[in-house]
Amino acid sequence: MMPSKTTQTPGRRRGIFITLEGIEGSGKTTQLARLSKFLREEGYRVVETREPGGTPLAERIRGVMLNIPPATPSEHLIRHPAEPITSECEAALVFAARAQHVTHVIQPALQDGAIVLCDRFFDSTLAYQGYARGVNLRTLSILNRFATRGVTPHLTLLFDLPVERGLARRRRHDAEQNRLDRETRQFHTRVRKGFLALAAKEPRRLKVIDAKPDPDRIAADVMAVVNTFLRKARTS
């Protein structure tokens, strides 16, 4: 399971799948880039990806889900500009995108021995569609097994900070606010609590990182957690 820098055993699943999770503005994208650079410098092969998305079709589904308008609006869109998306539709779109992503990107990269770094994955589905929107958590888990055929992160970094600070960062830096950024503060608070509940349930996989300090400090904490994980993986 462990990607070695020098030797690889053919035929075994030997990649490592690391996901980065947290509310909007918690620093996932920033820290993914830094972790990727660090691991590449250490000699690992790294695949960077994100959800929803990661393949051309899945990125189109992302656009639909986050309500990024198509270049040419359809007749229907012009007549019904504000059709609300149901929680069930939102969840189904996420799983549709994930099935493409796991099959065409994540699984091949893991079989190839890479370290896959993914910006959001199933924990986001549980936090957003489950804890925040109220879709049944067991239903989501069953659908997730269907979409992923059991592909699960080995390690998940959960970037935790107060909702206000995350949203303020996004407002300060991002011109484009997507449909989920515009949700209420209460919604984002439910998401944060959901993530923390998941971390409490699975402390071996989910490691909570304090996302309040400056990016250098957070990056150092991330490297420490990942190094500990890689050391353990190497000896097991």
Ligand SMILES: Nc1ncnc2c1ncn2[C@@H]1O[C@H](COP(=O)(O)OP(=O)(O)O)[C@@H](O)[C@H]1O
């Ligand atoms: N530790 C930090 N302190 C202050 N600002 C940060 C920090 N980390 C990231 N940012 C800035 O906050 C914004 C959101 O960070 P980003 O990494 O995009 O978060 P996410 O991907 O979790 O939404 C970005 O503009 C980024 O430059």
Ligand SMILES: [Mg+2]
């Ligand atoms: Mg991001």
